[in-house]
Amino acid sequence: MPLVVIQPSYGNPAARQHWRDTLDNVVDFTDTVRAPLLTPSQREQLQGFHPGGSARFWGATGRQDRKMERLSPGDVVLFTGLNHVRGIGEIGALFRNAAFADSMWGADEDNGSWHNVYSLLSFTPVEIPYTEIWDLPGFNAGDNFMGLRILDPEKAATVLDGLGIETQSEARDDDSLQEPVARALRTHTDIVDGEVLRTPSTRYRLEERELIVHRTEAFLVQEYVGFLGVDRPQRLRTPAGITDLHLALPDGSEVVEAKRASSRRFVREALAQLLDYAVAEIVVRSRQSGHFGLDGPSHHRSLGAWA
Structure with missing residues (x-):
């Protein structure tokens, strides 16, 4: 499972300028200014993830060196600011290069260069209020997510599931489970060994793509909660996943x-x-209901339910 990083990135004018420069816009890393600043291995890494020669970038200062060393391609970043998750991305290339970082953002007066540079394989602007994360199991109301934070595995899984984020590693794992079964069926071989099914595909390579964040479910729940007049909706973590409500x-x-x-x-x-x-066994003496988005004549979303 990928790590999930909470990255403050929109809370002050300087951060918002960085956002406009390297998240709203892609950066050409092959131009005559930036290409000479990269080492051969960094250039090769970027070309592998971004063969078109441009990418979105973010960075962290030396104060975050140890945390950044824990990250890998495919990890998920929640870009936060002004009480919202404002963007979600998946990490591509990672490297440490002050000159390259300074060519995009300059250096911070107090903390120096944003030399922990990472590119984004995918990036999707969103507007998810912190309250949606606070409502997830294991999170606290009023947490404003100050400072770069790497979530523990349980909270990472909760965020990915609870916010409806589909990652490339999830797609890879699904493919690695399906391929041996399909091969066995095609060739009429015997039962596929369970351990084989759990072996990640060595041919899988992370690529640029559109990140999928499913928001309709959250809007349906918000509509239902508003109809009921519930102040603090709750979600439960179960062995079967996280309930929507x-x-x-x-x-x-x-x-x-x-x-x-x-x-x-x-x-x-x-x-x-x-x-x-x-x-x-979490629904003893419980009513179970499903809520679905319906396409009406005006193409607005309406609510359907069954119990």
């Missing part, structure tokens, strides 16, 4: 699973998830 009721509780569409695929997924919760 858990409501305490006088005669029990309600467990909600939201899906972004009402097609057969999503109805089946919601039913399967709710049954998983039942197996996990």
Whole structure:
């Protein structure tokens, strides 16, 4: 599973200028100014991830050297500021190069160069209020996520699941599970060994792509919570995943699973998830409901439910 990094990046004028320079816009790392600043290995790394010769970049100062050494390609970054997650990206190349960093951002007066440079394989602007993260299991209301923070594995999984972020490593793991089964079926071989199914594909390579962040489910839940007048919605972590909503009721509780569409695929997924919760024994004396996005005549999203 990838690490998840919370990266403050929009809270002051200097940070917002950096954002405009290297997140709103891509940087040509092959031009006559920046190309000579890269070492051969750094240039090769960037070309491998970004064969088009340009990329989005971010950086961290020397105060974050030890944290940055923990990161790898494919790790997920939540870019935060002004009480929101404002962008989500996946890391591509990582290296330490003060001259290259200074060519993009200059140096910070107090902390020096942003020399821990990383490129982004994907980047998606979003507007996710901190309250959505606070509502996830394991997070505290009022946490303003000051300073660069690497989440522990449990919280990382919670954020990826709870915010609906699909990562490349997740897609890789799915492919690595499917390929041996498909090969066995094609060749009519015997049962595939379980350990083989868990072996990551060595041919998989991270590439530039559009990051997928599913937000419709969150909007459906917000609409339902607003209809009920609930002040602090709760979500539960279970062995089967994180519920989209858990409501305490006088005669029990309600467990909600939201899906972004009402097609057969999503109805089946919601039913399967709710049954998983039942197996996990969290829905005793609970009502289970699914909420689905529906395309009306005006193409606005409306709400459907079943129990």
